Amino acid sequence: MAEPSDETLVARxxxxxxxxxRVLIDRHKHDxxxxxxxxxxxxxxxxxxxxxxxxQFHLSARKFxxxxxxxxxxxxxxxxxxxxxxxxxxxxxxxGLSAPVGGSGGGAPIEFVDLMEIAxxxxxxGLQERELQDMVAKAMDSLSYTLREVLLxxxxxxxxxxxxxxxxxxxxxxxxxxxxxxVASFAKAYQELLAGHKAESEQxxxxxxxx
Amino acid sequence: MTVQxxxxxxxxxxxxxxxxxxxxxxxxxxxxxxxxxxxxKLLHLxxxxxxxxxxxxRSKLESLIKSIMDRIPTEPVLVDDSADALDxxxxxxxxxxxxxRSLREQAEAHENFARLISMSVSQGDIQASDRLIDDTIQxxxxxxxxxxxxxxxxxxxxxxxxxxxxxxxxLIAVSVSMPLLSTMRYESMRRHNxxxxxxxxxxxxxxxxxxxxxxxxxxxSGELANxxxxxxxxxxxxxxxxxxSNSANLYTLTRLGYTPLHTLASxxxxxxxxxxxxxxxxxxxxxxxxSYSFRVERPDTPKSLWASRGRVVLTDRSPVTLKAYQRxxxxxxxxxxxxxxxxxxxxxGDGSVEWLTTPWLDRRDHVFLPDFVxxxxxxxxxxxxxxxxxxxxxxxxxxxxxxxx
Numbered sequence: 001m002a003e004p005s006d007e008t009l010v011a012r013x014x015x016x017x018x019x020x021x022r023v024l025i026d027r028h029k030h031d032x033x034x035x036x037x038x039x040x041x042x043x044x045x046x047x048x049x050x051x052x053x054x055x056q057f058h059l060s061a062r063k064f065x066x067x068x069x070x071x072x073x074x075x076x077x078x079x080x081x082x083x084x085x086x087x088x089x090x091x092x093x094x095x096g097l098s099a100p101v102g103g104s105g106g107g108a109p110i111e112f113v114d115l116m117e118i119a120x121x122x123x124x125x126g127l128q129e130r131e132l133q134d135m136v137a138k139a140m141d142s143l144s145y146t147l148r149e150v151l152l153x154x155x156x157x158x159x160x161x162x163x164x165x166x167x168x169x170x171x172x173x174x175x176x177x178x179x180x181x182x183v184a185s186f187a188k189a190y191q192e193l194l195a196g197h198k199a200e201s202e203q204x205x206x207x208x209x210x211x
Numbered sequence: 212m213t214v215q216x217x218x219x220x221x222x223x224x225x226x227x228x229x230x231x232x233x234x235x236x237x238x239x240x241x242x243x244x245x246x247x248x249x250x251x252k253l254l255h256l257x258x259x260x261x262x263x264x265x266x267x268x269r270s271k272l273e274s275l276i277k278s279i280m281d282r283i284p285t286e287p288v289l290v291d292d293s294a295d296a297l298d299x300x301x302x303x304x305x306x307x308x309x310x311x312r313s314l315r316e317q318a319e320a321h322e323n324f325a326r327l328i329s330m331s332v333s334q335g336d337i338q339a340s341d342r343l344i345d346d347t348i349q350x351x352x353x354x355x356x357x358x359x360x361x362x363x364x365x366x367x368x369x370x371x372x373x374x375x376x377x378x379x380x381x382l383i384a385v386s387v388s389m390p391l392l393s394t395m396r397y398e399s400m401r402r403h404n405x406x407x408x409x410x411x412x413x414x415x416x417x418x419x420x421x422x423x424x425x426x427x428x429x430x431x432s433g434e435l436a437n438x439x440x441x442x443x444x445x446x447x448x449x450x451x452x453x454x455x456s457n458s459a460n461l462y463t464l465t466r467l468g469y470t471p472l473h474t475l476a477s478x479x480x481x482x483x484x485x486x487x488x489x490x491x492x493x494x495x496x497x498x499x500x501x502s503y504s505f506r507v508e509r510p511d512t513p514k515s516l517w518a519s520r521g522r523v524v525l526t527d528r529s530p531v532t533l534k535a536y537q538r539x540x541x542x543x544x545x546x547x548x549x550x551x552x553x554x555x556x557x558x559x560g561d562g563s564v565e566w567l568t569t570p571w572l573d574r575r576d577h578v579f580l581p582d583f584v585x586x587x588x589x590x591x592x593x594x595x596x597x598x599x600x601x602x603x604x605x606x607x608x609x610x611x612x613x614x615x616x
Contacts, residue, residue, distance in 0.1 A: 022348060029339035034332045043337075050339070051347045058351045059468050063490075084421055111287040115320035129334070136331035155325035156332055158305045161298075169432065170248055173224070180294050184287040187324065 006070035014061050025054060028071065032078060035156065039082045039148055041141050049085040053078040072157050076167040079149050086145065113184040118191045135197070139189040147182035154179050224249050229272070240454055244431065293317050354413065397551060401566075403478045404527060404549060408556050408564045411503070411525055414470035416562060418463075419518065426506065426517055426524065427463035429453045429493065446507055447536055447602035447616040450496045457615055459494035461505040461525075466493055477502035479549035480528060498536055502549065504529040504579070504614035509605050518560040523578055523612040527555035531570075531579040532615045535600035543577060546570060557612075572612060579614060582607025 004012075006027065009020040032053065036046035056077050064073060140148055149168070153159045161179075165172045228242070228249035235241035242250045256276065289297065296310065296317030303309035305325070310318040418427050446457035453459035465472045465487070476483035482499040495501050506517065506524050517524055527547035534541045546569070547555035554568040557578055570579050577585045581604045606613040 018352075021351065022344070025344055025347060029344060030337070031333060033339040033343070034335045034337045037335075037337050038332055047343055050343060051350055054347050055351055055354060056468050058355065059471055087421070112290050113287045113293070114290040115293050115324065116317060118320075132327075133331045133335055136327055137335075140328070140331075151328070152332070154301065155321075155328045158325075160304070161301055171245070174248060176298065180289050180297065181286050183293075183297060183321070183324070184289045186328075188287045190324075190327075 007066045007068075010061055010064050010070055011066055014064075021054075021058075024057075024070075028074065032075070035075060035152065036078055036082050038137065038140055039079060039145070039152055040086055041148075042086070045082065045085040049078060049081040052081040052084065056081065072159055072163070075157050076153065076159070076163075079153060079167070083145070083149070111188070113187050115183070115187055118187050118194075131197070135190065135193045138193055139186050142189040143182060143185050146178060147185055150175060150178045151182040151186060155183075225253065228253055240430075247431070293320070297321055397553065400478045401550060404556055405564065407474045407477065407503075408525065408558050410470050410474040411464070412558055412562045412564065414464045414474075415524060415558075418467070418469050424518065426508065427460050427467075427469075429456070429459035429463050431493075445602045447498065447532060449498045449501055449616055450494050453493045456494050457505055457507055458501045461501075461503070462492070462494045475503060477528065477549045479547075479551070498533070498616060501616055502528055504532065504616060507581075507605060507613050507615050509609060520559045520561040520563060521572070521610070522560035523557045523572070523614060524560050525558040526578055526614050529579040529614055529616065532600065532602070536602065536616065541600075543570065543580065576610075576612050578612045581605060581613045582611045 006024060009024050012020050013024070029050075033046055033050055036049045036053075037043055040046050040049065053074065057074060060077070064070070140151075143151065150164060153164050153167070154161075159167070161172055161175045164170075164175045164179075168175070170178075224246075228246040231242045231246040232239070232250045232253060237254070239247065239250060239254060253276075257272075288294075292314065296314040299310050299314055300307065300318040300321055305322075307315065307318045307322050415426065419425060444455040445452075446455060448455040449458045450456070453462075461475070464470050465475060472487055473485035476485045480500075480502040482497070483502045484495070484500050488496055504526050506522075527549040530545040530548055530552075531541050531543070533548065546552045546567075549555065554566055555570070555578075557565045557567055557572070559565065567578065570577050572578055584600070584604070602616070604613070604615075
């Protein structure tokens, strides 16, 4: 028999079936904790946010619109709780500017990023899955909280701009400019890490040849 | 904000936000919702950079912003095609095949990066431990239990053959049971309110932990206000102006998800509402809907000073402000209407709940009145009368108990 969907389980929870809570948590626990750890860059804050997320689920389950998907809903709650958890730990999420800034008169010039020019991982790159994950994690960690948040909600959760704007309570234009900035910053950081890895590999290869 | 050749200048959005800030007298709360996020960022930039006096000169201000912006490291930007592809890809529900051919390759590049990030989230080493799951579920169960109204219901199991004698018995019993039922109703209401106070106690504690040990304050974004309520604000503007209404401060607990609205609804208040009237609600709709009265703060109260016994945070509905608001004579000896006038609960800052049979705390402090009004009352003369409360009064000191509305 097919497993009941998340949305069905939420409906049962609202009707008083408390046993489904563990099932729902079990289904999403690892993804949720990884998502929160990526977002906060802090395991303790991620665990705090994890607990707060499901407590918020308990409080808001009645309001859940069962025509919507459960996973994006709960992960958006998680994103908000992650921000609260960082604040609680005294680490204010960086106040990212909503659009690129800089100065042609004395400041650094604007750097343009074209994703097409950034090579993705290929078999020739020799990257193991673990190394790749580390690299993505490092590139994510180099972003400010506000950029990481919008990047994960769009790229990982696949939420529309309108949903992100509603959930984060920011204007649609801010979502758009913040996401552009997040993608560009992530791509640039990732490109630099890839280049560093490549240089290191070449150095090791040439070092090995000399020996 | 963006940069044009020949120097930094504000983008249109930032210029509008700056104008709105100047028009508001640099009061972020007065800036329209549309401009507030950008205005907040501008304020953040300027707060440590200049005095309020410097901000009056527009050209000085722009020059200052330019010098700040010149020092901010540049963030990379996407090339136009890549940015357009991202917008279209998102609009198509992240379906690469639905993106126009001219942008499809760029959209595929976004898809690749998205897959990379998703993979790192879905396949990372991090695992949620059993302890975390057990703690999470236990936390929810504890919360649910604390919020659960106690059930004093009972079930009668009656056979059809008993009905005739039961009818006769009821006729006899009804005359003697009226006082008993009244007492049961009163006890039930009292227990229900007690449960609500227990839930509120947990909610205040959790909010304080999350917000620098402060009591809830209404601000649109849920962020802490810089100061407590201003001296001249009308705290009884329930449902009219959340920036003034003290009940909007209390409603923050529900709005930010610390406690459901039904735990702030007393069974003794027939106008109480158990569900928000809209998803954007920030306060109760009317004065009559409020069931509990919340501590009115002095603007100079240091944080966490409320968190001890003797500092009353919440009480059953104040009869004083209810009548004063309705322009009715008030009786300082009157108890809360939540309990048919028999008494009221008071939640202290240390989380304890006290049942008071008169509005006076044991140190002769009237819980519903500020100091200066209390001094006008002669405790030896029991009389009713109009006290000119205007909804702007503040406690006489940080120790003085005073709740409203």
